[in-house]
Amino acid sequence: MTKRYKIALLPGDGIGIEVIAQARRVLEAAAELDRIELEFDEIPGGAQYYLEHGVDWPEGSRERCAAADAIMLGAIGWPAPDGSGTILRSDGKMAGWEAIVGNRAKLELYANIRPVKLLPGVQHMISGTHRQIWEPENVDMVFVRENSEDLYAGIGGTRTIAGTPQVALDTRVITRQATERIMRTAFEEAMARPARTRGRRVTCVVKDNVLQGCRLFTGVFHEIGQDYPDVERDIVLVDAFTQWLVRYPELYDVVVAPNMFGDIITELASVLQGGVGMAVGCNVGDHHGMFEPIHGSAPRIAGQDKANPLAAILAAAHALKWMSGRHADPTLTVAGERIDTAVQSVLREGRTLTYDLVPAAQSSSTSAVATAVIIAMKADHAG
Structure with missing residues (x-):
């Protein structure tokens, strides 16, 4: 019997919403290719949610995170409307605190593991x-x-x-x-x-x-x-x-x-x-794991389909491989490595990348990059 896995999605604020949407697309494609049953539980929250509702996220959100096999976090934080800085709660903590710092504390995510690996085809913007x-x-x-x-x-x-x-x-x-x-x-x-x-x-x-x-x-x-x-x-x-x-x-x-x-x-x-x-940032403990791109909510480019989704997509691959270890399911490792391979293929090609990796005149959109990764995954599977 095929096991069904649940992934909690915390898109958060700004470009977090955009990149998590693209990471979900890639996860859905991986699940279809490798015959994995994935269920997604999307939980609203963050600084903008706090502005509207006076709380970081809906009641019961922590329990939903704890019940998931893995958590994907987008980004937390947003400028205050009066220009005084980032939005803070009435207790002085950052708005959206529960989703990021609260989860780390309450779910005992005591290790933040960040792989730093330069992939072939990636160039740097220096000066x-x-x-x-x-x-x-x-x-x-x-x-x-x-x-x-x-x-x-x-x-x-x-x-x-x-x-x-x-x-x-x-x-x-x-x-x-x-x-x-x-x-x-x-x-x-x-x-x-x-x-x-x-x-x-x-x-x-x-x-x-x-x-x-x-x-x-x-x-x-x-x-x-x-x-x-x-x-x-x-x-x-x-x-x-x-x-x-x-x-x-x-x-x-x-x-x-x-x-x-x-x-x-x-x-x-x-x-x-x-x-x-x-x-990529991997927040892990003995029983729970939360995976995220380490960038912020980037209000300057939010809503423009410009953000680089690759960190979120690679975080999704890490989530699958971490779940594989917890559940002794090698299929999840195969799916995670398929995502990694596809990302590397897109980078080596260099034709469909966002403005932070190539000159702006040659850049592609957030959604186009995710589509390129999915196409590369399907080509890898067919080959």
Whole structure:
């Protein structure tokens, strides 16, 4: 009997709505080709939803996410109508918080795993010019970012006198329990990857010359690392790492970092793979997984069919492969790899890509890129 899988869709705001729609098209095509039964549960929410309804999403949405086999998130956030910044809730948290930060906390999605791989055919926009700088074989790493604490623990506040904020505090939290499980995830990721000619390595990115939390982080790094004698370990200060990452990306295999540092350095790393339009974020725990393109809602281009859907499409492929491991269903891996292969085919051809990957005069629409991926999937299946 064929198992039926449910995927919760959280399109969110702006271009999130557009790219999730295209990722769904690709998933539906993959399901048809590989005879997988997929059910989609689309849940509205985000900052714009908050503006209209006063809540982040409909009642019962968390339970719907928990009941799904995987979650696909688009983007969260939208400018406030008065131009004061992004829309905030009455409690000071970003509008749409429940869909992104809330899911990470309540579903225990403690690891944010971001593959950074330069695919053949992808060029970079440096100083406004599309050109190849790094060779694809030199950019192939995975970032494992702790996803549950650090400065995102939500501990802090503002002291206000006579209506004017005077002091703001954000308390950084690093615990042994959370650090142990993220280190285990990083070393397991290194063991699961093909061994490079330079061997397997986990690099720990911290600021342990100054911060106590980072000293705990590195101590646990070495403790857990002793269980993996075949994996080399090294530690790099975060400020130095930003330089080495751009100059010598081939040095890195698996990179593990606390939450805030991990958030920043993965955005920088996305430049190595062609920008945030190509970058995938996998928020996973022991029982649930939420997959997303790491770009924002991009109000400037929202609704124009211009956004790059490939990160969302690649996130969908990662979701299928993660589901395959949880359900011991190799068909899901086949479908995920079929999507990956099709994306690479479209990139190598270079004829149907969005404006962030090619000069604007040569660019194609969001929907046209997804269509090209589906055509490549069907050609792969027929061949």
